[in-house]
Amino acid sequence: MIGLILRRLLALPVILIVVYTITLTLAWAAPGNPLENPEGRQPPAEVMEAMKRQYNLDSFWRFYISYLDSASGAEYARDLVTGRIAREHNLAAQTDIAARSRPVFDFGPSLQYEDWTVNEIIAGAMPVSITLGALAILIALGIGITAGVVGAVRPNSFADLATLTVALIGISLPTFVIGTVLLLVFGVWWPILPVGGWGGLAQLVMPSLTLSLPFAAYIARLTRMGMIESLGSDYVRTARAKGMGERRVLLAHALKNAFLPVLSFLGPATALAMTGSFIVERVFNVPGMGQHFVNAVLNKDLFLIMGVVLIFATMLIVFNLAVDVMYRWVDPRIA
Amino acid sequence: MLRLLVPFVLLAALVGATILTDPPPKPADLTFINGTGEINTLDPQRMSWQLDLRAARLYFEGLTANDVFTWGYDIIPAVAESWDVTDDGRGYTFHLRDDAKWSNGAPVTAHDFVYSWRRALLPDIASDYIAFFRLIEGGGEFYDWRQEALDEYEQRPPSQRTAQAAETLWRDTLEHFDATVALEAVDDRTLRMRLTEPTPYWLDICAFAVFYPVYEPLVSQYERPNPDSARLDLKSGWTKPGRLVCNGPFVVTRWRFKRSMRAEKNPHYWNRDSLAIDSIEMPVIEEPNAMVLAFETGAVDWATDVTVGYRADIIQKKKNFYEENRAAYEALKAQGLDQFEIDRRLPDDPRKNIHVIPAFATYWYNFNCLPKLHDGRDNPFHDPRVRRAFAMSVDKQTLVDQVKRTGEPVAGSLIPPNSIGGYTPPEGLGYDPAAARELLAEAGWPDPARFPTVEIMFNKDAGHDLIAQAVAKDWQRNLGVSVSLDQKELKVYRNDLKNANYMVTRAGWYADYGDPTTFLEVNRTGDGNNDRKYSNPVYDDLLDQARVETDPARRMAILSEAERIIMEEDLPMVPFYHYVTVYMFDPDKLGGINPHPRATQNVFLLDVLGDGKGPDVARTMPVLPPSPAPGADTP
Numbered sequence: 008m009i010g011l012i013l014r015r016l017l018a019l020p021v022i023l024i025v026v027y028t029i030t031l032t033l034a035w036a037a038p039g040n041p042l043e044n045p046e047g048r049q050p051p052a053e054v055m056e057a058m059k060r061q062y063n064l065d066s067f068w069r070f071y072i073s074y075l076d077s078a079s080g081a082e083y084a085r086d087l088v089t090g091r092i093a094r095e096h097n098l099a100a101q102t103d104i105a106a107r108s109r110p111v112f113d114f115g116p117s118l119q120y121e122d123w124t125v126n127e128i129i130a131g132a133m134p135v136s137i138t139l140g141a142l143a144i145l146i147a148l149g150i151g152i153t154a155g156v157v158g159a160v161r162p163n164s165f166a167d168l169a170t171l172t173v174a175l176i177g178i179s180l181p182t183f184v185i186g187t188v189l190l191l192v193f194g195v196w197w198p199i200l201p202v203g204g205w206g207g208l209a210q211l212v213m214p215s216l217t218l219s220l221p222f223a224a225y226i227a228r229l230t231r232m233g234m235i236e237s238l239g240s241d242y243v244r245t246a247r248a249k250g251m252g253e254r255r256v257l258l259a260h261a262l263k264n265a266f267l268p269v270l271s272f273l274g275p276a277t278a279l280a281m282t283g284s285f286i287v288e289r290v291f292n293v294p295g296m297g298q299h300f301v302n303a304v305l306n307k308d309l310f311l312i313m314g315v316v317l318i319f320a321t322m323l324i325v326f327n328l329a330v331d332v333m334y335r336w337v338d339p340r341i342a
Numbered sequence: 343m344l345r346l347l348v349p350f351v352l353l354a355a356l357v358g359a360t361i362l363t364d365p366p367p368k369p370a371d372l373t374f375i376n377g378t379g380e381i382n383t384l385d386p387q388r389m390s391w392q393l394d395l396r397a398a399r400l401y402f403e404g405l406t407a408n409d410v411f412t413w414g415y416d417i418i419p420a421v422a423e424s425w426d427v428t429d430d431g432r433g434y435t436f437h438l439r440d441d442a443k444w445s446n447g448a449p450v451t452a453h454d455f456v457y458s459w460r461r462a463l464l465p466d467i468a469s470d471y472i473a474f475f476r477l478i479e480g481g482g483e484f485y486d487w488r489q490e491a492l493d494e495y496e497q498r499p500p501s502q503r504t505a506q507a508a509e510t511l512w513r514d515t516l517e518h519f520d521a522t523v524a525l526e527a528v529d530d531r532t533l534r535m536r537l538t539e540p541t542p543y544w545l546d547i548c549a550f551a552v553f554y555p556v557y558e559p560l561v562s563q564y565e566r567p568n569p570d571s572a573r574l575d576l577k578s579g580w581t582k583p584g585r586l587v588c589n590g591p592f593v594v595t596r597w598r599f600k601r602s603m604r605a606e607k608n609p610h611y612w613n614r615d616s617l618a619i620d621s622i623e624m625p626v627i628e629e630p631n632a633m634v635l636a637f638e639t640g641a642v643d644w645a646t647d648v649t650v651g652y653r654a655d656i657i658q659k660k661k662n663f664y665e666e667n668r669a670a671y672e673a674l675k676a677q678g679l680d681q682f683e684i685d686r687r688l689p690d691d692p693r694k695n696i697h698v699i700p701a702f703a704t705y706w707y708n709f710n711c712l713p714k715l716h717d718g719r720d721n722p723f724h725d726p727r728v729r730r731a732f733a734m735s736v737d738k739q740t741l742v743d744q745v746k747r748t749g750e751p752v753a754g755s756l757i758p759p760n761s762i763g764g765y766t767p768p769e770g771l772g773y774d775p776a777a778a779r780e781l782l783a784e785a786g787w788p789d790p791a792r793f794p795t796v797e798i799m800f801n802k803d804a805g806h807d808l809i810a811q812a813v814a815k816d817w818q819r820n821l822g823v824s825v826s827l828d829q830k831e832l833k834v835y836r837n838d839l840k841n842a843n844y845m846v847t848r849a850g851w852y853a854d855y856g857d858p859t860t861f862l863e864v865n866r867t868g869d870g871n872n873d874r875k876y877s878n879p880v881y882d883d884l885l886d887q888a889r890v891e892t893d894p895a896r897r898m899a900i901l902s903e904a905e906r907i908i909m910e911e912d913l914p915m916v917p918f919y920h921y922v923t924v925y926m927f928d929p930d931k932l933g934g935i936n937p938h939p940r941a942t943q944n945v946f947l948l949d950v951l952g953d954g955k956g957p958d959v960a961r962t963m964p965v966l967p968p969s970p971a972p973g974a975d976t977p
Contacts, residue, residue: 038834057489058468061573121383122581123599131599138360141353148350187631194635202635204625205601206366211357266346273349292625292632294601307833337345 008335015328019321020079026320027075027313034304034312035067041118041307062118064309074313077113114314119306125314128299133318135205136295139288140281142215144273147222147280152269154223155230156257159265162235170227177224186217186290203292214291218284222276226269233265240264267338274330278323367602370623371955372932372948374644375633380600380626384581386554387462390470392852396646398551400605400622400945401588405436405455405533405548408856410936410944411961414763415856417545421450421555421589422533431540431892432479436548438531443610444557445586445593452527454555454589460519461561462552465489466574471552471854477544479524479536487522488515495572508567512574540892543857550855557587591617591946600626618934618949618956637695637926643950644927644935646943648696649804653924654747656696663693680963681937685929695928698749700939703852703921704756704861707736707798707813708844711876711914716843722794723845726912727785732796732846733916734771734778735820736813742919745812746805753917755909756851756861761939765858765898768906770917775820782821790822799828799847801835806848809918839873849873850921856940858901859885865908865915876914881907933960 042058056065063070076082086092092109114125154174158167177185193213194202201210237243238261246256285297296315303311377393386398405422408415422436442450462469463481465488476482495503495511520526524536537544547553565574580586583594583604591614592605605622607614625642627633630650636642650656664671667688674684685694709723709732722728738752751758754770779790787793798814800806807829814825830838838844851871853860863869866885867877884904891897908914923941934948949956 038831038837040833040837055468057465057492057573060571061576116578119382120380120599121385121388122381122578124578128599131601134360134364138357141356145350145353145357190635194639198639202639202641203627203629203632204366204636204641206364208361210366211361263346270346270349277353289629290632292627292629292636294599294626298600298628305832333349 008332011335012328012332015324015331019324022324023317023320024075027078027317028071030316031067031071031074031309031313034307034309035070037304037307041309062116062310070309074115074310077115078313078317080111080113082113083109083111114317115310117308117311119303119308119311125310128311129296129314129318132294132296132299135293136281136284136288136297139211139215139218139284139293139295140277142211143218143280143284144222144277146215146219147226147276148269148273150219150223151226152230152262152266154227155265156234156262158227158231159234159238159261160257167231171231174224174227177220180220181286182217182221183286183290185220186213186287189213189217190290203290205292205294210291214284214287214293217290218280218287222280225272225276229268229272230262230265233268234261237261237264267334270334270337271330274327275323277330278326281326282319282322367596367604367623370604370621371619371950371953372621372644372945373623373625373642374646374945374948375627375636375642376603376624376646376945378630378633378647378649379628381603384586384594386551386556387458387467387469389551393646395551396943396945397603397624398554398590399942400590400592401586401594402551402554402556402590403442403611404550404554405438406545407549407944408546408942410938410942410947411963413760413938413964413966415546415938415940415942416763417549420549422548425545431542432537434535434537434544435528436533438533439612440531441612442589443612444589445608445610446557447610448557448587449530450555450589451530452533453530454558455533456525456527457558457562458555459525459553460516460523461556461565463488463519463523464515464574465492466565467576469552471550474547474550474552477537477539477541477547479538480522481525482538484519484522487518491515492572503570503572505567505569508569508572511572512567539889542892542894542897543855543859546856555589557589560585560587592622600628602626617946618958619946620955622945634926643932644925644948646923646925648924648926657698657747657749657924659693660696660698663688663691678965680966682929682935683960683962686960690930694930695926697925697927697929697937698922699925699937699941700751700758700761701852701921701923702758702761702940703850704753704758704917705750705848705850705919705921706753706756706915706917708839708847708849708874708915709913710842710845710847711874712842715845716841719794721845722787725785727781728787729913729916730771730911731778731781731785731821732817733913734774734781736816736916736918737773738918739773741809741812741816745808746919748922748924750919750922753920756905756915756917757853757858758920758939762856762858764894766902767858768902768909770909771913778820779822791824793821793823796823796825797828797845798825799830799835799838799844801832801848802829803832809848842873842875847873849915852921853940858898858905859888862901862904862908874914876908876912878907878912881912929960933958936961936963938963 041064042055059065063073110126114129117123117125117128154170158170161167190202190213193200200213204210243256243261246260283297284295285301287293288295288297299311300315303315376396381394381397382391383389383394384397384401386402389395389398403420405420406417407420409418421438421442423439425434425436427434438450438452444450459475461467462472462475463485465485469475472485476485491511526534528534560580564577564580567573568575583597586594591608591611593608594603595606596604602623602625607617607620627636630648633645634648634650637645670688671684674687682697688694709729710721711724712721713724715721742750742752755767757765757767759767782790796817798810800810810827814827817823817825839847839849851861851864862885864871865876865881866872867882881904884900888897888900891900925935927935931951932948933951935943949958949960951958951960
């Protein structure tokens with residue numbers, strides 16, 4: 008187990024550098040100038056040149072190296088060793104202004120939103136995306152497992168067909184349709200929920216429900232298949248034969264084994280729910296990471312693109328690792 | 343089995359923790375959506391976006407201000423209580439009021455303005471509006487000197503690029519500024535400057551947000567010379583709540599990226615007693631539908647830029663509402679009332695809440711004016727007669743009524759009529775296909791089938807495709823030429839536009855300040871925004887004449903003649919319509935918004951009617967007897 012964790016953690020920087028290189032190459036090759044305001048007044052040419060130099064946007068390799076240096080934490084480590092950070096702190100103390108916060112992994116400034124660093128933007132948006140994704144997965148598990156168990160207990164019954172149909176709709180319908188319908192029903196026609204924004208539990212209901220449905224549908228199908236398989240197995244027959252109650256048979260024996268495929272789906276699903284909620288964020292005006300990802304690409308905001316991509320990649324890797332670890336812990340046969 | 347519950351518990355704990363630590367904002371006196379996205383910067387010297395400028399007017403105050411409830415946007419005192427202008431129109435002395443304070447209680451002095459304007463004149467800051475600051479005598483020289491000094495510094499060997507060397511260059515720069523730039527704080531309350539030319543709109547420019555002061559003790563801490571390049575390292579952070587020191591009616595008390603910004607009344611603002619609201623919440627809503635829903639469910643009081651796809655349909659509802667109340671509407675309009683006041687006096691109706699207001703902006707099509715196209719072919723649009731013929735064969739009225747459908751007024755000129763006091767734009771060319779065909783024949787194209795295929799380039803967003811189709815149809819039908827549509831992604835479109843890699847393309851312009859040159863300079867030979875590569879010495883000469891003309895009426899006449907040349911003779915571009923902005927607010931609940939064609943809204947003037955704060959009577963524009971404001975709602 009420890010070997011697995013170590014191996015994966017050692018692979019992490021390698022994967023991230025590959026992701027970094029590919030993303031930066033693509034983003035750099037995309038047409039357009041990140042310093043330009045697409046619909047407005049253009050700064051004079053010499054101003055543009057000065058800004059390009061300031062942000063290392065005049066040379067791919069200079070940008071590649073300098074950004075890798077600051078984002079990987081190498082610059083911070085160097086400044087820590089050479090004592091530069093301590094000097095900056097002293098200077099700040101003398102001049103009576105708060106010291107510049109130096110993040111270890113510095114993703115740079117946002118080119119579009121000059122008052123913000125990419126670290127600040129991500130720090131504000133990540134809890135939102137993680138909360139939304141986590142809640143969506145919880146709801147998906149609740150709905151999916153219930154539906155799956157109901158379907159497996161009475162296969163081909165009305166309840167089974169109904170849940171299968173709903174699952175199929177959940178998988179097929181895009182979230183912007185589900186989201187808009189929910190908005191219309193619970194926000195406008197029968198206004199019991201706020202139409203958007205972020206803050207209270209009420210504002211979380213519609214977006215997390217919308218985000219959860221495709222996952223719920225998939226979990227329902229996985230659970231149903233797993234349950235049908237384990238309900239026909241020997242140990243379930245044994246359990247019933249020794250007179251165990253049907254409820255315990257289902258939950259303690261059948262479901263426990265049927266849950267394993269769901270658990271392995273949960274890793275990528277959680278990462279996906281937390282990172283891929285762009286459409287839901289937009290429909291419900293949720294200030295999460297997905298919108299920054301898309302807008303950064305549209306604005307060619309290089310620092311923000313790289314920051315968000317690196318964080319997303321890290322999240323995907325870490326969640327997959329977490330699930331693998333948990334999988335082994337739950338089911339020692341796997342190790 | 344218990345182990346299986348661990349992931350559930352972890353996820354639930356995560357959700358609970360974020361919700362508990364992130365409470366929703368308190369209700370504010372006024373909640374409004376500023377534009378369609380997040381503010382780009384609160385640093386006045388670096389601004390250029392509408393929503394940033396609107397926020398700047400909330401947090402900062404300049405020497406002068408526009409009285410937005412006059413049709414001329416008259417200049418009124420702000421931080422300066424009075425000013426003197428020398429007879430040659432080039433020397434200005436501003437006298438600052440003694441009760442102007444920063445939000446930390448320190449007085450606003452003439453030195454603050456010198457610091458801020460010097461900041462704008464540094465290439466390090468990269469102000470988009472550097473051209474305005476170059477109007478100050480010596481400003482241009484100073485900027486160029488600093489640029490050269492920085493270039494020289496970068497050539498030095500690394501051993502000579504030290505913190506000390508950068509600091510020395512910075513001190514030299516400050517000295518050089520004092521020696522060359524005719525901008526000086528005579529004392530704490532007197533600011534004197536000399537301009538390179540008489541600039542009749544200088545007071546208007548002083549009211550422009552880019553000229554607002556920033557607080558030196560704060561900002562200078564974030565801008566230190568970088569030892570490697572000697573340039574100022576611009577660190578963000580000073581515009582954040584708790585740190586930002588400002589001198590306007592409000593202060594920022596919370597700002598969460600792409601979520602919301604909150605402003606509270608500035609207790610040190612000299613004119614605080616005039617404010618009718620104490621707190622403002624500005625949520626960011628980027629999705630147009632969500633924005634409309636937020637207004638309709640009462641979550642926001644005012645949406646400043648409604649861009650939903652069904653905009654035309656809700657505007658039609660407003661027109662139907664006027665139609666149903668035709669007699670009353672006509673009578674109120676005849677009294678010369680402004681469009682919001684008319685709405686207030688009409689019967690209650692939810693359809694009243696949608697408002698089409700003119701924007702200080704024009705939508706047009708560019709013709710490439712170069713003799714050759716980018717790929718080396720001869721450019722038929724090099725001939726002004728051809729451009730004129732194409733301009734005259736677009737049925738703008740039908741375009742606006744049938745395609746756009748959002749209430750834009752047809753444009754004959756670049757500058758929206760009545761938007762600038764004392765200026766009358768030319769009539770422009772009318773729709774005349776017969777004359778257009780003759781003109782085309784005269785230009786050497788008697789057989790339009792032999793005319794090269796006209797390529798219209800546009801970006802695929804915002805309905806430009808529909809307009810391009812309509813224009814193509816007009817040109818095919820009226821002139822007999824073949825037209826192809828060339829749809830591009832925004833960044834590509836932008837690139838091709840800048841490199842004149844097109845034949846005909848859509849474009850537009852949102853103007854900055856209350857003078858015709860804000861529109862006309864973009865056609866000067868070599869101007870950075872002259873995407874048409876148009877060049878006419880007569881036109882340039884007229885602009886130069888206007889520069890030195892001190893008699894305001896004569897100057898306006900010269901500029902009007904310049905606009906006539908481009909709008910009736912040379913047609914480097916053909917204007918289709920003046921933009922409009924669609925607001926949503928309940929006129930019976932909200933006062934303080936003005937319907938002027940320049941559309942500058944000062945949010946601190948807003949008054950929530952009936953809340954017991956402020957006068958609770960909506961301010962209105964002065965009655966305009968003969969002709970109503972252009973672009974006003976018409977049934």
